[in-house]
Amino acid sequence: MLVLGGAGFVGSHLCDRLIRDGHRVTCVDNFATGSLANIQHLMQTNRFALVQSDIVKPMTFSEKFDQIYNLACPASPPAYQADPIQTIKTSVIGAINVLDLAREHEAVVFQASTSEIYGDPLHHPQHESDWGNVNPIGPRACYDEGKRCAETLFFDYNRVHGVKIRVARIFNTYGPRMAVHDGRVVSNFIVAALQNKPLTVYGAGAQTRSFCYVDDLVEGIVRLTNAPDEVTGPINLGNPEEFTVRDFAELVLGLTGSRSQIIHLPLPTDDPRQRRPDISRAAEQLGWRPTIAVEDGVRRTIAYFDGLLGKVEPAHQPDSATARRTATLRGMSSAI
Numbered sequence: 001m002l003v004l005g006g007a008g009f010v011g012s013h014l015c016d017r018l019i020r021d022g023h024r025v026t027c028v029d030n031f032a033t034g035s036l037a038n039i040q041h042l043m044q045t046n047r048f049a050l051v052q053s054d055i056v057k058p059m060t061f062s063e064k065f066d067q068i069y070n071l072a073c074p075a076s077p078p079a080y081q082a083d084p085i086q087t088i089k090t091s092v093i094g095a096i097n098v099l100d101l102a103r104e105h106e107a108v109v110f111q112a113s114t115s116e117i118y119g120d121p122l123h124h125p126q127h128e129s130d131w132g133n134v135n136p137i138g139p140r141a142c143y144d145e146g147k148r149c150a151e152t153l154f155f156d157y158n159r160v161h162g163v164k165i166r167v168a169r170i171f172n173t174y175g176p177r178m179a180v181h182d183g184r185v186v187s188n189f190i191v192a193a194l195q196n197k198p199l200t201v202y203g204a205g206a207q208t209r210s211f212c213y214v215d216d217l218v219e220g221i222v223r224l225t226n227a228p229d230e231v232t233g234p235i236n237l238g239n240p241e242e243f244t245v246r247d248f249a250e251l252v253l254g255l256t257g258s259r260s261q262i263i264h265l266p267l268p269t270d271d272p273r274q275r276r277p278d279i280s281r282a283a284e285q286l287g288w289r290p291t292i293a294v295e296d297g298v299r300r301t302i303a304y305f306d307g308l309l310g311k312v313e314p315a316h317q318p319d320s321a322t323a324r325r326t327a328t329l330r331g332m333s334s335a336i
């Protein structure tokens with residue numbers, strides 16, 4: 001198995017899963033946003049190999065791969081907007097290199113596409129038949145249009161060269177190993193709440209998002225990649241439970257027992273108003289649906305960040321419910 005972007009948040013969980021399933025895994029990463037800490041624990045196994053490389057450059061390997069998973073691309077808006085030209089090169093030139101490799105190896109190739117290809121969606125919830133509503137020249141376009149072009153390339157390589165493709169449109173995913181400064185809403189809120197710093201909500205916080213726990217996503221990725229060849233996707237993978245950003249901030253405050261305030265800033269350019277996947281295709285073709293409730297997944301993620309950031313300074317005498325909750329979280333952090 002070849003995992004491109006395997007030192008990132010989702011990629012490292014995928015490497016864990018493939019190693020657990022008994023495979024030999026090669027991870028390629030340029031460490032633009034990934035970290036060695038995410039895969040350090042795998043370095044002891046002789047079934048795991050790490051190659052530091054950029055997928056924008058053509059790749060050659062002496063061993064033969066059965067499956068190639070392309071997750072290499074910065075995913076958080078601050079990260080992908082920091083170097084937009086590199087982002088679009090990664091998505092487009094990277095996709096060509098990945099597809100040429102898949103063709104050479106006759107491997108099944110998985111592409112981590114995104115709900116961002118729907119842009120500011122015209123239909124709700126988002127179904128795979130929606131063509132999207134994307135601003136092609138805005139600051140998010142390097143990611144949205146890059147991923148759209150990558151999908152085009154995947155389907156053209158499938159039609160022209162018969163490459164066995166699997167394309168997933170991934171919706172907001174969260175969990176342990178997100179970077180502290182990742183910049184996405186789940187980690188932003190949890191890190192701020194644990195430090196009793198203000199939680200920043202853009203606009204009134206009425207925009208909606210749906211949040212999928214990383215283990216559920218990895219299960220969907222593995223099922224899709226191992227599905228029959230006619231199941232090419234695109235296929236939505238995400239949790240259809242929808243929250244306003246404001247309600248999600250309240251949930252995080254409740255689960256952390258934080259004394260943080262919520263502050264409001266103007267909406268960023270092209271911020272999508274609604275996000276919820278229609279997962280009927282994933283249910284029908286893969287028998288997949290998320291199994292981890294958002295509250296449960298957020299608790300596990302809080303425990304992870306709590307372990308990273310150290311003990312939360314007690315802000316006030318917690319009521320008994322908060323004290324019980326905090327005790328549970330502390331108990332969980334060593335198990336994750």
Ligand SMILES: NC(=O)c1ccc[n+]([C@@H]2O[C@H](COP(=O)([O-])OP(=O)(O)OC[C@H]3O[C@@H](n4cnc5c(N)ncnc54)[C@H](O)[C@@H]3O)[C@@H](O)[C@H]2O)c1
Nearest residue numbers: 005007008009010030031032033034054055072073075173
């Ligand atoms: N996490 C989500 O909510 C989400 C949602 C939609 C789509 N996705 C997609 O899933 C994939 C993984 O996302 P993530 O959340 O784990 O992000 P991440 O930033 O944690 O991981 C991306 C990994 O790719 C590596 N990378 C970036 N550019 C590279 C390049 N040119 N060559 C080699 N390696 C490179 C990074 O160093 C990092 O390890 C991305 O393709 C992303 O677009 C993620």
